[in-house]
Amino acid sequence: MGFDYDKEVILKEVMTIVSQREIAPSIFEMILTGDLVQQMKAGQFLHIRVPDPSKLLRRPISISEIDKEKGQVTIVYRVERAGTAILSQLKAGDKLDVMGPQGNGFDLSVVENGQTALLIGGGIGVPPLVETAKQLYEKGVEVISVIGFANKDAVILEEKLRQYGDVYVTTDDGSYGIEGYVSTVIDTFDWTADAIYSCGAPGMLKYVDQRFENHPHAFLSMEERMACGMGACYACVIHLKNETDAANKRVCEDGPIFPTGTIVL
Numbered sequence: 001m002g003f004d005y006d007k008e009v010i011l012k013e014v015m016t017i018v019s020q021r022e023i024a025p026s027i028f029e030m031i032l033t034g035d036l037v038q039q040m041k042a043g044q045f046l047h048i049r050v051p052d053p054s055k056l057l058r059r060p061i062s063i064s065e066i067d068k069e070k071g072q073v074t075i076v077y078r079v080e081r082a083g084t085a086i087l088s089q090l091k092a093g094d095k096l097d098v099m100g101p102q103g104n105g106f107d108l109s110v111v112e113n114g115q116t117a118l119l120i121g122g123g124i125g126v127p128p129l130v131e132t133a134k135q136l137y138e139k140g141v142e143v144i145s146v147i148g149f150a151n152k153d154a155v156i157l158e159e160k161l162r163q164y165g166d167v168y169v170t171t172d173d174g175s176y177g178i179e180g181y182v183s184t185v186i187d188t189f190d191w192t193a194d195a196i197y198s199c200g201a202p203g204m205l206k207y208v209d210q211r212f213e214n215h216p217h218a219f220l221s222m223e224e225r226m227a228c229g230m231g232a233c234y235a236c237v238i239h240l241k242n243e244t245d246a247a248n249k250r251v252c253e254d255g256p257i258f259p260t261g262t263i264v265l
C-alpha cells in the first residue's frame with residue numbers, strides 16, 4: 001500500500017479577520033483571509049485556536065462560504081461558552097491561528113446538471129449548507145433547502161440560501177415560516193432528490209438518517225467533541241452500524257460527513 005503523503009500534511013496559518021458582525025442574537029459571522037482559503041471545500045471545518053493561553057483545545061467551526069478569488073472564508077458560529085465568547089470579541093485586523101481545512105467535506109460529484117439536491121439544515125448546522133448550495137447551483141443542480149430553527153430570532157442564512165434555490169423555513173414554535181420541524185415539510189414531498197446533504201442537531205440527523213437510510217447519495221455532517229482535530233487522539237470517535245466496537249471512525253478525519261445508514265446515531 002502506498003503512503004499517502006497528502007494526508008500527512010497538516011495545514012496551519014495565522015489568518016487575518018476581515019470583518020465580524022452579529023447576524024442574530026449570539027450568532028456571529030466572521031470573514032477571514034489567508035492562503036488556506038485556496039485549499040477549502042464545502043463541508044470541511046476549521047480548527048481554530050482561541051487567543052487565550054488558558055484555552056488549549058482548538059474550536060472546530062464549519063466553513064460557511066468560500067471566495068477563492070478574494071481569498072476569503074466565512075464562518076458562522078454561536079457563542080456557547082468562554083471560547084466562542086472570546087472569538088466574538090475579535091475585530092477586523094486581528095489575527096487567528098487556524099488549522100485546516102480539516103475533514104472530508106461534502107461529495108458534490110454525485111449530482112450533475114439537471115438533477116436535484118435537497119439540503120436539510122437545523123440551527124447552527126445551516127452554515128456549511130451555504131457553500132454547498134452555491135457550488136451545486138453553479139453546476140446546474142436544482143437546490144431545495146429546508147432549514148429549521150427554534151424560533152424567529154434564531155433564523156439565519158435564509159436569504160443567502162435563497163440565492164441558489166427554493167427555501168422552506170420551519171420554526172419549532174411557529175414564530176416564523178412553517179410551524180414544526182424540517183420533517184414537517186420533507187414528509188409532504190412526493191419526490192426524492194438525487195442527493196441529500198444535511199447538518200444539524202442530533203435529533204434532526206436521526207430523522208434524516210432513518211428517512212433516507214437506503215438513499216445512495218444522502219449525507220450527514222456529524223459533530224463530536226474534539227481535541228487534536230487531525231485524527232491522532234481518537235477523542236472524536238463514532239461507531240459504525242452493524243460492526244463491533246473495534247470499527248470506529250474519527251469525525252475529524254474520516255468525517256465529519258458520513259453517508260446515511262452507516263453510523264450509530
Ligand SMILES: Cc1cc2nc3c(=O)[nH]c(=O)nc-3n(C[C@H](O)[C@H](O)[C@H](O)COP(=O)(O)OP(=O)(O)OC[C@H]3O[C@@H](n4cnc5c(N)ncnc54)[C@H](O)[C@@H]3O)c2cc1C
Nearest residue numbers: 057059060061062076077078080081083084124223224225
Ligand atoms: C465539525 C464541527 C463543526 C462545527 N461547526 C460549527 C459551526 O459552524 N458553528 C457553530 O456555532 N458551532 C460549530 N461547532 C460547534 C463548536 O465547535 C462549539 O460550539 C464550540 O467549540 C464551543 O466552544 P466554547 O469554548 O464556546 O464552549 P466550551 O464548552 O467551553 O468548549 C470546551 C471544549 O469543548 C469543545 N466543544 C464544546 N461544544 C462542542 C461541540 N458542539 N462540538 C465539538 N466540540 C465542542 C470545545 O471545542 C472545547 O474544546 C462545530 C463542531 C464540530 C465538531
Ligand code: FES
Nearest residue numbers: 227229233234252
Ligand atoms: S479529535 Fe483527535 S482524532 Fe479526532
